[in-house]
Amino acid sequence: MYLSFSDRKGSKAEQAVRCTTPFKISPVIISLGIVSMLTDISSESVAAVLPLYITGVLGLSMVAYGFLDGIHQGISAIVRIGAGWTADHGDRHKAIAVLGYGLSAVTRGWLLFATGFGAISAVIAVDRIGKGIRTAPRDAMITEVAQPDHLARSFGVHRMLDTVGATIGPLLAFSVLLLIPNGYHTIFVVSLAFGVLGLAVLGLLVPGRRQRVLEKYSVEKTAARAVPRTPSAWRELNNPKMRRLLLLAGMLGLVTIGDGFIYLVLQSRAAFAATWFPLLYVGTNVAYLMLAVPLGRVADRWGRMRIFVAGHGALLAAYLCAALPATGALFTIGALLLLGVFYAATDGVLAAMAGQFSPEASKASGIAAAQTVVAASRFFASVGFGTLWFMLGREHAIIVAALALAGALAASVVLARGLMEVAQSGPTTVDAA
Numbered sequence: 001m002y003l004s005f006s007d008r009k010g011s012k013a014e015q016a017v018r019c020t021t022p023f024k025i026s027p028v029i030i031s032l033g034i035v036s037m038l039t040d041i042s043s044e045s046v047a048a049v050l051p052l053y054i055t056g057v058l059g060l061s062m063v064a065y066g067f068l069d070g071i072h073q074g075i076s077a078i079v080r081i082g083a084g085w086t087a088d089h090g091d092r093h094k095a096i097a098v099l100g101y102g103l104s105a106v107t108r109g110w111l112l113f114a115t116g117f118g119a120i121s122a123v124i125a126v127d128r129i130g131k132g133i134r135t136a137p138r139d140a141m142i143t144e145v146a147q148p149d150h151l152a153r154s155f156g157v158h159r160m161l162d163t164v165g166a167t168i169g170p171l172l173a174f175s176v177l178l179l180i181p182n183g184y185h186t187i188f189v190v191s192l193a194f195g196v197l198g199l200a201v202l203g204l205l206v207p208g209r210r211q212r213v214l215e216k217y218s219v220e221k222t223a224a225r226a227v228p229r230t231p232s233a234w235r236e237l238n239n240p241k242m243r244r245l246l247l248l249a250g251m252l253g254l255v256t257i258g259d260g261f262i263y264l265v266l267q268s269r270a271a272f273a274a275t276w277f278p279l280l281y282v283g284t285n286v287a288y289l290m291l292a293v294p295l296g297r298v299a300d301r302w303g304r305m306r307i308f309v310a311g312h313g314a315l316l317a318a319y320l321c322a323a324l325p326a327t328g329a330l331f332t333i334g335a336l337l338l339l340g341v342f343y344a345a346t347d348g349v350l351a352a353m354a355g356q357f358s359p360e361a362s363k364a365s366g367i368a369a370a371q372t373v374v375a376a377s378r379f380f381a382s383v384g385f386g387t388l389w390f391m392l393g394r395e396h397a398i399i400v401a402a403l404a405l406a407g408a409l410a411a412s413v414v415l416a417r418g419l420m421e422v423a424q425s426g427p428t429t430v431d432a433a
Contacts, residue, residue, distance in 0.1 A: 034161060035101070036138075050072075071379070080371050098203060104131060108195045143355040156293040167285035241357045244415060256377075287337045287338075305353065
């Protein structure tokens with residue numbers, strides 16, 4: 001069986017079959033979601049205090065924070081494609097994912113002893129490299145067991161569980177800071193415990209079977225053994241749809257600044273106590289949690305590319321909420337909710353489209369390619385925005401970012417036009433023999 005990606009939606013009968021296929025979630029996706037939930041409790045409890053820890057406790061400048069946030073956003077780009085290719089080539093997606101999760105867990109302990117700019121940079125870099133290693137193999141495992149007609153929705157279920165952890169993590173950090181002012185090291189210890197627990201669940205609950213086990217025996221059954229499938233060549237990823245998707249994702253990534261910047265703008269404008277800062281992450285993650293599955297379902301039905309582009313429209317609205325001179329809880333809550341809409345409409349949907357446009361034997365490589373482009377572009381976005389903040393001030397910097405995103409959105413509508421139908425209709429089976 002192999003998949004062909006066509007611009008045609010297929011016959012009405014084929015569309016009816018796709019639309020009426022009942023949705024079933026694989027236990028593998030649930031297990032991977034639990035792993036991501038525990039890992040996100042670990043990582044997001046740290047991420048929720050990192051902007052204040054870097055700028056307040058360590059006393060680093062906004063330019064330094066922009067560089068560190070750029071590392072956080074983009075350093076994983078250097079390993080994503082290599083990890084995806086290795087997982088495809090060796091057909092060992094779980095083993096590569098374990099390596100990535102394990103590497104990130106180790107950094108939680110290292111963070112207890114990191115105090116200077118160099119040490120913090122190294123911790124963030126190694127943690128994000130671990131994320132870069134694990135993400136594409138994990139998403140490839142999801143793609144393998146998900147129903148093609150409900151691919152974005154399946155990713156939505158995984159991202160929902162992932163976001164449960166991303167919501168608990170900042171709440172955990174808030175609780176620690178509420179009980180122990182300046183209790184950053186306590187947060188780091190708790191983060192280490194959850195990181196190790198997530199790694200254990202991955203090793204024990206997620207099956208380690210190979211994703212592409214054997215080719216079918218020939219009709220004549222003359223062979224005594226099956227032959228493993230050879231992964232597709234890199235050139236098979238170089239198709240027009242994938243190239244356009246990568247161009248679009250990279251262009252929008254260049255104008256996507258890190259959440260920490262937006263939260264610092266909101267915090268400095270409203271002037272609330274640092275103890276409450278982690279709750280900003282909670283607001284975004286609650287919105288993401290509520291919308292991940294519904295928007296995945298809408299993307300499968302109405303068009304994944306349409307939802308992906310619309311998600312960046314929500315990001316533009318979040319920029320405007322942060323940029324407006326008015327203050328008050330309404331604008332803060334609005335910015336947080338819009339950021340949640342952005343992530344729910346783009347994160348899993350991008351992975352679903354990248355897997356859809358990739359050959360069967362190279363799904364991890366295709367997903368890694370898309371994630372690499374996004375990570376690399378967001379690195380430059382964070383570094384650039386940190387410099388703009390230093391040069392122009394926070395208000396003018398966020399306005400420049402909003403204008404740049406508006407221009408990129410206008411261009412993306414043109415670029416996405418050729419992918420609208422194919423991203424909606426999904427892969428079509430052309431050979432079931």
